[in-house]
Amino acid sequence: MNSLDENAHVIGRSGLPGLLFWQKLLPAFVFGILSIKWLIPSLAAFAVYAFILLALRIEKGTLGLLILIFGLGHFYALYSLPPEAGPMPKWMADREKVEVDAEVHSIKGAPGNRLKILLTDVVCTGSTGRTALKGYLNWTWDKPDQIPFAGQKVNLHVRVKPSSGFRNSGVWDYDFYCRIKNISYRTYTRGPLKKGGLQSYEPDFLQKLRSDLRKHILQNTPPTQGGALFPALLTGDRFFLSHDTVELIRRAGVSHVLALSGLHVGFIVSIGFGLAWLAGFIYPNIYLRLPRMKMGVLLSAPLVLFYLWLGQFTPSLLRAVCMFGFWGILLLMNRGRLLVDGLFLAVLLILAFAPLSVFDLGFQLSVLAVAGIALFYPQFHRLLPAGKNTGIKVVRFFLAVLFVSICANIALLPVLVWNFGVIAPNLFFNILFVPMLGLFIMPVCGAGGLAASFVNSALAQKLFGLGAMCFEWMLSVVNSAKLSGLLPEYASYRPLWEDLLIYYLLLGLVLLLLNGKKQQAGFLVLPLLLLACVRIYGEFGGKAVRMDLLDTGQSQCVVITGPNGSRTVVDGGGGFGKTFDMGASIVGPWLVSGHRPQVDYLFMTHGDHDHAGGLAFLLEKFTIGHFYSNGDIPDGITGQRFQKAFVQNKILPQKLHMGQVIELEPGLVMEVIHPSVDFEGSRNDRSLFLRLIWNGKPLLNISGDLDRKGVRAVLNSGRDLSAQVLILPHHGSAGAFSPALYEKVDPDIALAACGLLNRYNFVAKKVKVELAKKHIKLYTTADEGMISIVWSIDGLFEFVSVNNKKL
Template identity: 35%
Template sequence: MHRTEQHQRRLIPPGLLPWQYGILGFAAGILGLRFPFPACLSLIFIFLLCRASSLKMRARVAVAACFLVGLGWAVAVLPVPPDSPPQWMLDRKTAVVQGRVDHVETRPGGVLRVFLGEARYSLVDGQQGEIPGLLLWNWHFPRTRPHAGQEVQVRMRVRPVRGYANDGGWDTVFHWQRQGVFYRGWTHGAKGAPELSGPPPGMLERWREAMRLAVSGDVVAYEARTTNPSDSLRTDGHGRALLAALVLGDRLLLDENLYAAVQDAALGHSLALSGLHLGFAATMGFALAWLLGWIRPALYLRCPRLKLGVLLAIPFALFYLWLGGASPSLVRAAVMLFSWGVMLWLDRERPLLDGLFAAVALILLVSPLSLFDIRLQLSVVAVAGISILGPILWRMISKVRLPGEQRIAGTESDSKDAIRMRLSKWVSVLVGSVIRSTLGVLAVSTAATLALLPLSVWYFGQVALGLWTNAVWLPVLGLFAIPAGLAGALLSTLPGVSWLGQGLLALDAALLEACAQGVLALGEAGWFPVLTPMRPLWPQILGTYALVLSLLVVLRTRHRAAWGGVLLAVGLLIWPWAQREFTDADEAVSLTLLDVGQGQSVLVEAPGGHRVLIDGGGAWSKSFDVGKAVVTPQVAWGRLPQLDLVVLTHPDQDHYRGLLHPLRRCTVKRFAHNGRWVSGEEGAELREILRDRGIPVEVWRAGMRHELAPGVALEVLHPDDPERYADNNDGSLVLRLTWNGRGLALIPGDVEAPGLDELLTSDAGLTAEVLVLPHHGAADALSPELYKRCKPRFALAAAGFLNHLGFPHPEVCATLARRGVPVFDTGKCGQLRLVWTDAHLPPAVLPCLPGQIE
């Protein structure tokens, strides 16, 4: 074989082993529990790879058997949800809940997730019963910290698990179902009178708690906390909170603004305990192996340095696993590290990839549903990317000749000053090592980021472009922050040397405080650009990974079956684009009422791909951005994040807060409102976003007509002047969507009785096939005359699931029912999409949640 071709083959990662194809088949079978069609396509793709690798038919039969076993195992272990929630939950009654703490998780912003097993409830009227599965208790700004095994009693409302049900969005129900959680509740501070009882923690638990308090600083004692968030979070900066998050995975005291800044800086992966942190802890074992070898080189004759490092890394890894509370992600990382160590001891040619497959096999056999855990998905794909792309990038880096190395090579023999030559050599070697180490970190980060790109865009809807930060941040963590934090935590609990541990932790916290301030300052200065691309559909995610693997097999085997995999992958990538092009070319109009909780957001699509967003919803709490979590992902799902027009009907927070993020991250051509501006800091923020993005602002008044596409328009029916109304609601824009003069939908915002009275006295055409109920279907917007003038086929209500306001009001629903008009609300049906494909046929109603519309 020609030398160049041999070199190119060495750059190509080796192929998979037969048993590894079986693991892929087993994983595809588990995937079939929720995604049958993608799982079957994955199986076909695995068959093509098997054929390209010249595996016999019995190997392919074994892969198919693994697929069926995986599917059956996943079905068998999936927790079965209760048939229906009890009536007292639907009636929003408050109950006294008792249960035993199963485990506890921390969230940024002062939130504890307490999982209660054997939960029971009792009501004021004496009714009692059991709550099936685990009960998730979200405790905001807790006054103490429960530990596993304790008994808890707390008074709160319990409700079924339900998130924002939108097509292509996060499936909250399944996320918690696979963990055995069907119900959850919330309390804040001392509200609900939480009481903890039970046996005191054991010696090891007390020791771990002492280390946790030493790391976090215990500046604000839990028992002294109030229900005021400003009194509950730290006042001594971010260093200690960041140290606790990095060393212990305790994110309770982590400021949400800092957390968001770290994510924008492409460093969010470092704040969740994972293989990265366990690897840093294990590195201390390898460092100890190097030190022992330096002291006694003959030791390597009995045990090679790499294998000695594996042995010495085990105690450090186990200690960190225990200190981190043995969380599921940390346990899975420990399994991966152990598998990798075993492959090293067996002298495998590719220990990282083989160890990854062995770890995945063990994890899925024990817990098949963990395949749907985003943390496992990201970890496995990142390690796979590093093992496949990392060596290629490193070989490219190793060929780079650094300037210092070239200078030494040319001057070493000519130098007459031996001391200067030696110093110059040491400096050059040091600089070259730093540069190469930095390039190595960037290579690893780049390999992992490229591998994670499809999943990251799908889950998070954005791509942080500041990869360079990892070249600075990861060495700080690995060389000092985490080792010093672990050593400080241990020393601070030992008699006689606690002062040394506290000093080490204080130094570590000071370093991290400087890093946190730097991240915040650079973020404010715009050093961390964030891209909001199109969120891929599942064929594009599967097609991307299939294409990469197929091309690698083609380069290695040149087999025709591998080209079949390439064609299948290309077809998956093209399919959504072709489908979208046909959809845009169709003469069809759609209206989507998004599920944004207790708020309202409407997305209108017209022929030619023209799109309009009317309102964006908005949570009552500023800590949750519904625009980032729901609206922008929906705008970018399967399409470029572009909007022809954004309309704000009126300046209420449940309509405008969800617009800030899409206006900041999407391409928007125009912004329209009713003339009343949002007040306070959020109004200033909205004005700043529009100015910085160069988005033209328009004020709409009754009588205007705005064409979205040929024949499709929005008519403005109300108001003439919103300032005439004391309430923001009555000045809401009332819009009518028309298609060639046919009234499709009436969207009246939050207009109430005074505004409706003026609207009904006008001569505006109100007929529409769909009525989005004014003010979410509230009783103060009940108007039989409006229903008579509109003559809708359907009525839609934007309402949160089991919302405390009781929207839509039963009297509104009853009045419409007497007219033969069904009412569908997002609280029950999730997202509601209506599609008009013909100028004469009624629209098709497509709810996100099945079984809600007959």
Template identity: 35%
Template sequence: MPPLLPWQPCLLAYAAGILAVAFFLPALCALFLLLLFPRPMAGTPRLAAFLLAFALGLGAGFLAMPTPPDTTPACLAKVQPVTATGRVIEVDPRPGNRQAVLLEAVRLTGGECQETPLPGRLAVTIDHPVFDPVPGDVLAVTGRMRPTSGFANPGATDFAFLRRLDGVFFRTFARGDRAQVTRLSQGHNVLATWRQALRARIAAALALPPDAPSLDEAAKAGRAMVPALLFDDKSGFTEDDLDLVRRASLAHTLALSGMNVGYVVALATALVLGLGRITPGVYLRLPRPLLIVLVSAPLVVAYCWIGGASPSLVRAGLMFAAFGLMLLLRRDKALFDGLFLALAVFLIVSPLAVFSASLQLSALAVAGIAVFWPPFVRLTRRIPGSGLPRTALLWTLGVLWTSITAEAAVLPLLARLFGDWPFNPWINLLWLPILGGVVMPLVLGGAALAAVPGLEPAASLLLTAGADCCAWLMRALAAFDAQGLLVSHAVLRPTWPQIIGCYGLLAILALAAAGRALPRAGLAASLLLLLAPTALHCIEDSQPDVSVTVFDVGQGQSVAVAIPGGRRLLIDAGGLFGSFDVGRAVVGASLTDGRPPHIDLAFASHPHSDHVKGFVSLLTRFTVDAWYDNGGTPEGDLAAPIAAALAKRAIPQHSLAAGDAVDLGDGLAIEVLHPGPDDDRNTNNGSLILRLTQNGHGLALFPGDAETRVLRKLAAQGHTLQADILVVPHHGSSSSFAKRFYAAVAPKVAIASAGDSGPYPSGKVFDALARLGCATYATNRNGAVTVRVDGEGNIKRVETQR
């Protein structure tokens, strides 16, 4: 492990200070662990320097953090469409023909809004756009403006905080093909206009002749990969394409970042080497490293411009500049020092960049390669042989070693961010050489030719060749997937102490590999941080308590029930329209927060997508011991993937009806109150109505989307409905209003699962419950709601995420 310069640990303390703005205790623990590691030189930097750097980071983070508005504009009190007019500052093409656009200086008109300024920036999702906006354009967007409340769930991503980092406090959705988005004026950003013109030329070069046969899915994905590699435009991909790439551990190759800049530098290096072959005397005038840096610099700048100067690409370009500077200064550890220099520039200019997942992953990957490359070099010196065979072997081992060390360095963070581990480094041996050595030269060369009038046929030839190579790569991935070779597992998402402990142990491993003394205190602290959360969970699971958590899944429903012994039940898994996977990103993320991806019993109350769509990814990625449903058929195209997942994982299936019961042990049971034999299982009124009991006492009632007629019928028939916790039927809709039912349940706590896109929960529903002395909660205002019940059946406390 390269020894750190005195200022480099202080930079880490500065970064911890910035993180402390949002995560004070984790940042403080990270600082404490840093202090337990050996200093670069005896006595330097002193403790005061660390504390000062931490305080400076804390101050910089506070000053840079956007302040959320105190109130929402009064004219948005009524949920109705208004028109927002603002200037485009960022455009991000998304899969499925979508655009994510950021507007600033937004003013609202229509309804009760009269040129009302909107605080902060506005995030606009445009479905089926009819034109491509560029930064500087002024757009008028008509839609419902909503606060960026996000999904507030325990242990899951805080989407509202991520938006706040960009100064975004409101969002809206619009359809371009319904005239909901218009361009009022074009911007005067010349570079953005040129870039848009180049995109149009490349699209024309890739266009098929009118009489050409239709493309298969792999060929379409291959053509979509060209604008993705050049412009970070993934709108041509399907979600299945991106999922295939992600499960192959190759998603980083489609994100314009350090690897893509590395390809550009490699191309420049090849040009320099070729020039040296032709005119060796050039090295007498300029040393080869200097010549590589000089040739690479304009190519990297041009690539950053083509890629839209996204934050990740700009950071990668600055990292290249830092590496180049260290190389020119003849630093013996240019990669490591260049990384720290680049990070220092990032965090001084833009302190909030420390919260960027892409920066964190890039920095960790580079650090992992830099730290563990010297041991690899020492090992390869022992490999016998000479000539081309040895060179080919070393090159292959080098690619594999680089991939493994980079993945090992980012693994704890990847597990936390995404909750799965698609570890397939061997695929890099196929993908990376073809992508970097064949596809990128063809695509970059084609883009350069496309910019020159009259060279369109040559540009089309190169770009089409690059797209065809990408198509064959996608076919190879599909073949690997068909053989079950793309291994991707849902994993426990480490908590923040475990992440800090993991990186402490990785640092100690690096010290051991370098033959340096190991910090015993640092080793002990790292192990404690790694193991303590698991020990605490074991203690918690040994208690006789029961908890019911209604997740914040937007306009849908998902409820987790934790019972003694660490067992978990999941009743519904939510689901939204569009491609956003609630099961993976929200429900699954919360379930795996410090715990393995396991569900003991899964219940589908009825087959509507807002209750079962999230199960598609959960059944595929989690271990599920048993599946229970109402016997209905999942709506739309959900039936096939759910059935396939159940069959592939050999999950026992049961259809429940009134009178059934599921014994959970420890005096706990699930009673089934509905549906009966004559109920239509595919409708709201065919929902499972489940009652959780403990020694006969009703703990919770889960009525699904059952409506007024069914609820009144149950109350009139004299069923025992009493339960301390009521998950309000049908998201609190007035169509499920039933006062006699509420009285029969007599809940102490009622929770409605609802999004912010409709009139849920109904005021009269909550008023009727409140008159019974029941405390009411709704996920669209309280976030996820957890009710904890002790072993005697008494409610201990109610926890909300907002």
């Protein structure tokens, strides 16, 4: 129980660690790698870093060396970046099912009984012949009836799509993630394979051994969520965990317990150090020949390597083992500064062989967490109570666990918020989960149960069952806290790149001041002020109205920003299954990029999930000024979330009808064209038809999912429908085809929110033909990604898509 405290000399040494010369150069290499994705932010970060080093009077000629290393990082990353997949084959564009022959490269169990399988050497055979695909094919197998082996051949009869995600500016770039992983395509199957299948395969010795170990785990663990924990902890297989369990763990702020990483390597290392303690307990004189710390390292090494193999050499586990390896080597060499020097050596080795790892979120979190612990824990260590009685030792241990978690999260905070757009300040559950998992569930129930399964199944089942019961108890505690409102989660401002640099400069300033280095702290003031000026300047611009049609796949979300900064959201996208929340994953994070979680006006055209699904998250987590709809509230769980949010956040829903005008800002109004009070029709045909007007000039028409009857009602309303931009009704479907509407609106351009290779084939061919005949340019989110239109005060507008196409 005293391990954290006894090792305070490792992470608790007072003062700031100095850096060796080569360590000072490494950040320049990292900035160079990052510059292939974020050029301006990386150059700014490099300039700030170089300025600080110059102010500290570094060795002569170092600036030129830093520039050279920055360039080396940039070009090495470009060289390592896999090539793009190339143009889409015709059979793929036509959504044709093809015969796929490939080889399994890797298998990963995902929550909800899914397998994520990467296929290599992919050859597709269709109506146009055989096509060899570049890169990996990401095969999601839902509810599989068997588990393949790496190297096994497979034959599938499926549709193959490009591995394209939601392309919106300022948020996580799935397309770039797939590219650095060399994943070019994706496909999906559910249940037993009806055509083709896995070909016969004779696994090698190690594959058989790993498969046997997995069977031993599954045969002796209870069929509960507690039992599902052990495949996740021991092998990284989260196949048996439910989405509800994973979400509950996330809300508790302990998601790291499920991702095989440094925490789990630490658990394994604790077993090695426990064995070293046991050896000393039996034979105390052994420490005279080999000190306990060194013995612990040597006993841990084979266990860690075995765990790395059992966990299938996942990148996060490889990184953690690499760090442990360097820390162990430094400790055996009687070197100090274990965390700092070990971290730099590990980062250098990883980036030398895999420079694109720097874009991996797991890599970023690992490095920042260790850096936060190394830099901040000495400050918190001073707060631990003194004393040697058992009670004080227990308090010190649990406080040390909490302080380590706080130190890590200080460094992680802006990166976590940038990636997820929410804050869940529930660190106290680390005090429960980390010791319980590290001291009991994993070493005693997990490792002990696995070892016992080879000699005594009854004992193995008892150990696994005890661990499962403990985990389920912890989950029940978390769930009770959630139901009692004690698990807060807040939508948060997502920092821009200037904010990130300011945050870490402020952390450096605080650290220097805490360590009495006032002169060095002064060097950070100038870059802080410059970055603050850049950030403030970015908030000012000419008066303009901006419309962003987000890429939410086969759904729709429109965001309007007024000349005075008001924000209006029309629909929130949705419609991607029960486990994907469009609001939490896409719309919410995009809205808080450089903004507070606030929406002044929220319109819902109708209650279909592909328009309303993402709004539930906004109603729950954002400050909403006004909520408008046609009176149609979504069905099912989404509707329940709406109703609960209305009550908890005191939101008054307002029903709109034809003729009403909502003033968004002085001169900027939203006019309601449809439905009339007495209109009767389907849910789609009752959609709101909205018209945005600025200083008397009609800018934009938003038409929801209107079909024929609704469109006819709009045309017969007798109201002015003209606008520069028309968002096509019902995503451009054939059912909403209306030459009369296109003529009456007479837009310069038409937009459609629809998914790439969507199964409805939106936009319908006859809609495209008619728009072309009327010389109306058509743009879709399927082709362009997010589409933005900016109107200046003189009424002119500029069209820009996320892939930088301009009109």
